[in-house]
Amino acid sequence: MKIVFATGNEGKMKEVRMIMGELGMEILSMKEAGLQLAIEENGATFEENAMIKAQAIADVMDDVIVLADDSGLEIDYLNKEPGVHSSRYMGETTSYDIKNQHILDLLKGVEEQKRTARFVCTIAVIFPDGEKKVVRETIEGQIGYESKGSNGFGYDPIFYVPEFGCTTAELSLEQKNKISHRGKALERIKTIICNSLAGQK
Numbered sequence: 001m002k003i004v005f006a007t008g009n010e011g012k013m014k015e016v017r018m019i020m021g022e023l024g025m026e027i028l029s030m031k032e033a034g035l036q037l038a039i040e041e042n043g044a045t046f047e048e049n050a051m052i053k054a055q056a057i058a059d060v061m062d063d064v065i066v067l068a069d070d071s072g073l074e075i076d077y078l079n080k081e082p083g084v085h086s087s088r089y090m091g092e093t094t095s096y097d098i099k100n101q102h103i104l105d106l107l108k109g110v111e112e113q114k115r116t117a118r119f120v121c122t123i124a125v126i127f128p129d130g131e132k133k134v135v136r137e138t139i140e141g142q143i144g145y146e147s148k149g150s151n152g153f154g155y156d157p158i159f160y161v162p163e164f165g166c167t168t169a170e171l172s173l174e175q176k177n178k179i180s181h182r183g184k185a186l187e188r189i190k191t192i193i194c195n196s197l198a199g200q201k
Contacts, residue, residue: 001128001197002026004033004061006053006068011153012182016067019177019186023193025065033061046070046084047134050124058126065128065193071121071182073155075143077107077114086155100147100158107143115142119159119168121181123189133192137184141168152176 003025005016013029020027030037039056043049053068072086082089090099107115118141124134144160149169156169161179168176177183 001063001065002028003065003067003193004028004030004035004057006030006039006057006066009153012069015173015177015180015182016186018173019183020190023190030057033057033064035060041070043070043084046072046120046122047124047136049084050122050134051132054124054126054132063128066126067123067189069121069123069182069185071119073117073119073159075103075107075115075117077110077116078103096154097147100155103143103155104146104158112142117141117143117159119155119181121185123182123185125189125192127196131196133189135185135188135192137181137188139168139179139181139184
């Protein structure tokens with residue numbers, strides 16, 4: 001049994017393999033699985049988008065467990081933007097350096113207590129028998145005052161976690177996986193997969 005994860009993001013695949021590796025299953029990205037699908041993420045929620053991506057792969061592949069996530073950054077001061085549009089915010093080809101600086105500019109002069117934000121991650125799983133599940137996890141923090149750190153990707157350099165006194169891009173991958181939205185969601189999905197496989201024996 002293989003797992004196919006609906007992403008081409010190498011940073012994300014690194015996190016996925018680190019957490020899901022103990023399942024002892026081969027974990028493939030879409031590219032590694034030989035898939036070139038143009039998937040339109042037109043859901044209104046993170047959950048809908050994750051399931052849309054998972055279903056698109058499940059429709060063309062048999063006998064694999066399909067995982068897909070939809071994650072993003074919600075900034076309370078910006079009415080929870082960029083939200084479900086996080087990856088497409090300011091255009092899909094716009095670098096995160098530019099996106100992050102734009103957000104910092106929008107929050108210029110905004111006091112600390114109004115800079116609250118969270119990363120949201122939903123992960124959908126579809127089993128070969130058609131069973132579907134979706135989980136949601138978050139990590140609360142705030143938008144910092146400058147970009148810091150190089151360990152993460154996306155919005156990590158501007159997402160400040162007060163309890164650690166640094167951004168998620170300044171955490172080691174091991175630290176990040178323990179507290180991050182994706183890390184927590186992957187742990188839950190790992191348990192769901194373990195329970196499902198145990199039930200089949």
